[in-house]
Amino acid sequence: MAGLSLKCGECGTLLKSVEEAQEHAELTSHSNFSESTEAVLNLVCTTCGKPCRSKTETDLHTKRTGHTDFSDKTSEAAKQISLEVPKPSADLEESVVAGETSQPEEMVVPEVDAKLLEELEAMGFSKARATRALHYCGNVSVEAAVNWVVEHENDLDIDEMPLVPANKKVEPPKPALTPEEMKTKAQELRERARKKKEEEEKRMEREREKERIRVGKELLEAKRIEEENERKRMLALRKAEKEEEKRAREKIRQKLEEDKAERRRKLGLPPEDPVDAKPATPVVEEKKSFLPVKPATKAERMRDCLRSLKQNHKDDDAKVKRAFQTLMTYVGNVAKNPNEEKFRKIRLSNPSFQDRVGSLKGGIEFLELCGFEKIEGGEFLFLARDKVDMAVLNSAGSELNSAIVNPFFGVL
Template sequence: MAIPKVNEKLLEDLEVMGFPHARATRALYHSGNTTLEDAITWMIDHENDTDIDEFPLVDIDIDIDASPSFPITEEMRMKAYSLREQERKRKRNEETIMEREREKERIQAGKKLLEAKRIAEENERKRNLALRKAEKEEEQRARNNILKKLDQDKLNRRSKHGLPLESQENVRSTAIVIKHDKVTRPVYTTTKVEHLRECLRSLKREHKGENARIRRAFETLLVYVGNVVKNPKEEKFRKIRLSNPLFQDRVGSLNGGVEFLELCGFETTDGFLYLPSEKVDIELLSLAGFVLNSAITNPFFGLLST
């Protein structure tokens, strides 16, 4: 099979008029390779053929030497122009249809993407809500357990010191004097203990995030208080130099450290924290030690107020 030979002059004339080489060759071959008019008429009749722009294939060549050449008339030019316009319109229509289809596909893809994103965001929102709900429930359980423990601690302390087991609101905030065999001693109510505890809670809140530093401060305060309880007559344990670097680093530089010692009876005078021997209150200092120990061992201390 081969492409048939056609009249080169007619083929050239058709290409000059704007027809593709393959289409012009097919038109000349099928119109008898005689005149431009016949070739143009054939193209008009077969413009919708699917293979119009493909080269024809034949077994033998056509003798075109005797084929005469015809002049291009105005009518031929008009027909050729009409064919080219029809072809351009057809291609534009096809492109318009294809572009519309592509736009529809883009819109559908965009809708699917937005829907998938919405579903993902909704699922994430639900997961976050469920997580927050679980966290709140866990916090509430922890809060309830802590409150129960604190209430029980209050009851135990009141029972230990011989106080009536009534609500805190009905307990006087001043010291109660109890006489046993002519010995008078002050018994401090829950309010006094709460002053000590609140001072430590405030200290912890003021230095939030510095857990190691807070624990060291509590342990240092416990040492100061414990030394006085064990050796109440030793002045060296009842006197603290405020400018002492160790004291400043561990207690003095923290808001609430000095205040706690003042609640225990220490007085600030001439650059010292001093606890006069006549003001040493072993029971108060013991309560302070109890509060400090609770603050050190309780991981939730300072998180909730009682």
């Protein structure tokens, strides 16, 4: 098979042509080349179109630009290599005739921009690497030199001082942009990068906020389900206890009936007629009691009021709990600040009050037990300063606290 490249026998580099082999020999002093059937890699970045000759170059390109997709076009670009040495130019022929090539040409270090060289050395680059980068990028700018170093940092001669013929003056290409234009362009690029970074940070913050909200909702739902399951479990347990108690009473009753029948049998009496033994409606003769009936205390009335409120709205535990907490706030504010009229006066038409307490049967009645009275045609609930009873308020607070923390309050 015809050769597709030239391979350096010392470093293994594949070269496309004799010209590249000659240039490689000048830069590295390598002289052992052989024809190879292995084609030079041609990996083209699908994003920007930059060709890369090796996996190392693609890795460097990915590191610099973030582009990771490359198209292998090695077979398309591969062609049979020509081993013919290019003919020397007319000037070279004249110099050979004149005997000029008989003497070795003097090689010197190329001149580069001293200011740019100082900046590169200050950035940590060696003098040889900085000089080579400035020479091959045409002394355009520090950015161009840094880019050249990144693209050629795997070259074997990267840290060798470049040499050019003494009589050959290399004029650096003129920059395409003026310093002012370059400064403006750099400012635009920095501003664009800053805006892009800000947009990315805002997007990430929105994503984090959405995730926090989602997790919070899941936690609340899980907590609600757990509380509901616990409530159902306690109700089922209470029901089972009542059924067990009922069965125990039935066993005791049966045992008493059996003992009674046994005694009648021993006494020689006939068995008791079930109809006579259990009258349909037993008549209980009311007895007059000469003991005074103790009236219900205000604390007991408060407890009954709260129990009634919970039973009337047993399908909405959250609403009942919020009503209890609101009542606790009203009572606590009056107890802490009895001289503040704003805590002792409540507008009944207030939407918040109606939603939390007023619309629930038993809410206003509880406040009236605490001493509040309706005034101005029933528009306000007002607790006069001279009617503030700390003992009553403390009892109200205790009953509310018990209703809030006791999961069985109003259930049994």
